[in-house]
Amino acid sequence: MEKNFSSYIKIKDEVKQALAEGKPVLSLESTIISHGMPYPDNVETALKVEKIVRDRGVIPATIAILDGVLTVGLEDDELERLGNSSDILKVSRRDIPWVVSQKLCGATTVAATMIISDLAGIPVFVTGGIGGVHRGAEKTFDVSADLQELANTSVAVVCAGAKSILDIGLTLEYLETYGVPVVGYGTTKFPAFFTRDSGYPVEISCDSAKDIADMFRVKRELGLKGGMVVANPVPEEFEADKKTIDSAIEKALADMDAKGISGKDATPFLLDAIKTITGKASLNTNIELVFNNARVGAEIAKSYFA
Numbered sequence: 001m002e003k004n005f006s007s008y009i010k011i012k013d014e015v016k017q018a019l020a021e022g023k024p025v026l027s028l029e030s031t032i033i034s035h036g037m038p039y040p041d042n043v044e045t046a047l048k049v050e051k052i053v054r055d056r057g058v059i060p061a062t063i064a065i066l067d068g069v070l071t072v073g074l075e076d077d078e079l080e081r082l083g084n085s086s087d088i089l090k091v092s093r094r095d096i097p098w099v100v101s102q103k104l105c106g107a108t109t110v111a112a113t114m115i116i117s118d119l120a121g122i123p124v125f126v127t128g129g130i131g132g133v134h135r136g137a138e139k140t141f142d143v144s145a146d147l148q149e150l151a152n153t154s155v156a157v158v159c160a161g162a163k164s165i166l167d168i169g170l171t172l173e174y175l176e177t178y179g180v181p182v183v184g185y186g187t188t189k190f191p192a193f194f195t196r197d198s199g200y201p202v203e204i205s206c207d208s209a210k211d212i213a214d215m216f217r218v219k220r221e222l223g224l225k226g227g228m229v230v231a232n233p234v235p236e237e238f239e240a241d242k243k244t245i246d247s248a249i250e251k252a253l254a255d256m257d258a259k260g261i262s263g264k265d266a267t268p269f270l271l272d273a274i275k276t277i278t279g280k281a282s283l284n285t286n287i288e289l290v291f292n293n294a295r296v297g298a299e300i301a302k303s304y305f306a
């Protein structure tokens with residue numbers, strides 16, 4: 001297969017330099033900025049996440065596609081643009097060739113961010129929540145491309161689990177089938193993004209960033225392709241009320257059905273509906289869990305590069 005990506009990718013100088021010197025770098029996702037939170041909270045959060053990472057001695061590399069360029073490491077004005085424009089597409093694996101060839105702008109999903117992170121040589125990546133198997137997937141076949149990416153691309157993804165807009169049980173089964181390790185960071189339960197316990201256990205629980213980095217290094221050195229999920233629950237004091245979230249999700253799913261929304265619009269529709277129904281409370285949880293993932297991701301990156 002043709003593989004000649006250097007002319008499509010722009011790696012920010014400080015990121016390039018850190019990678020060349022073997023210093024720790026951590027990738028960050030941009031969908032959270034463009035599609036996950038309202039402006040200006042999204043840009044403020046993105047800047048603060050970068051600061052959290054930097055304060056731990058790690059270089060942050062937020063990833064997006066800007067005017068067709070796979071961009072690794074964003075300037076503050078580029079973050080602002082991603083957070084405050086209406087023409088930022090949601091880009092997953094299948095969308096990359098079109099967005100790049102047409103020189104469009106896109107916020108990258110977990111799948112697309114993993115791909116670009118891997119091209120840039122960055123093994124650890126932080127997001128909010130991963131996509132997964134949707135409820136009713138036995139009829140709709142709606143399974144996020146994130147899961148196939150985790151099966152194939154060797155990047156560790158630190159997240160707060162997956163929202164229960166998804167069928168979390170089936171999502172974990174899918175990951176098991178494709179040989180993707182799921183590690184609970186300081187927990188024996190797979191977290192459900194807004195809340196700490198989805199009701200599903202994780203096989204591996206670990207509270208050492210170094211142990212996680214060691215495990216991922218072994219996976220890569222053995223040539224066991226694919227990524228890894230580090231599931232880091234939102235801190236207890238910021239956890240959302242389960243009943244409120246559950247009822248918002250039920251309502252969002254019913255609205256989606258009634259409106260006949262499916263495909264790539266399903267996840268953004270559900271996320272938007274939950275934001276509208278739950279308002280400020282869930283936004284604060286969302287922001288805090290991303291901060292927490294950035295802290296843990298930075299520690300894993302440090303150990304990995306040590």
Ligand code: PSU
Pocket residue numbers: 031032035036092108109110111128129130131132143144145146162163193263264265266267268271
């Ligand atoms: N789930 C969340 N927050 C998100 C997403 C999912 O709780 O922001 C975004 C991520 O970018 C994820 C994508 O990779 O949605 C998955 O979309 P889809 O289900 O269409 O593959």
Ligand code: MN
Pocket residue numbers: 142143144145263264266
């Ligand atoms: Mn989908």
